[in-house]
Amino acid sequence: MSKKTVSVILLLFLFIIGLAGCGKQETTAGKTLQVGMDASYAPFGFQDEKTKDYIGFDIDLIKAVAKQAGFDVEINNLNFDGLIPALQTGNLDIAISDMTIDDDRSQKVEFSQSYYKAGLGIVVRANNTDIKSVADLAGKNVAVSIGSTGAEAARKIENVKIREFNTIADAFLELKAGGVDAVINDIPVNEYYTLQDKSKETKTVDTPINSEDLGIAVAKNNTELLAKIDKGLAEIKQNGEYEKIYVKWFGKKPPVE
Structure with missing residues (x-):
């Protein structure tokens, strides 16, 4: 095999690796991500007695954010204390469940911008x-x-x-x-x-x-997904979808930020 042939093969190999690397930057595009929540925190998340579907403010919110960000979601019902461990092991991609942003949790997971002022x-x-x-x-x-x-x-x-x-x-x-x-x-x-x-x-x-802020959690250092969630959240606040969801579940407009 000539040196020229080896060089061509090497260039092709590097080109293929480069394409694979580019693909990894869009890991969420068009994919279904696993979302965890505790379905006992109405009106944020609970199970409809008739349909057995998971419904609530958090459910509508993450679906709206996902639609804006270009991925789908599948809802998983877990006990609250199991949500962060499931993110850490990779069994969940996202957790949204009336979860307060605090220092202890922030050492274990990444949080989005606040989506609700609670207490x-x-x-x-x-x-x-x-x-x-x-x-x-x-x-x-x-x-x-x-x-x-x-x-x-x-x-x-x-x-x-x-x-x-x-x-x-x-x-x-x-x-x-x-x-x-x-x-x-x-x-x-x-x-x-x-x-x-x-x-x-x-x-x-x-x-x-x-008084507390609620946030959407992802695994530590998953900055790509976090950025998409923050961007989607900002967009639904700007286009009025967030207000519609808020009024639906709380019967009033969200407070002015």
């Missing part, structure tokens, strides 16, 4: 007159969902007795059954739950615990 609040039984703020939870039995910021907030309360549940729905059921004095959870979920509670056995406490 933690308290739910008690309707006949409770003792608990009016987080200070009144000292020494009380408090229910939270595993791995949530509600659980983190509960641990800061003096002499509190914490009960952790796999889903926030189970925590609310324990409250109604009288097993705990209160539930700490995200305010929009609390409000939706008490509004839908036909028994009227629960109510929200007026004073919030704090």
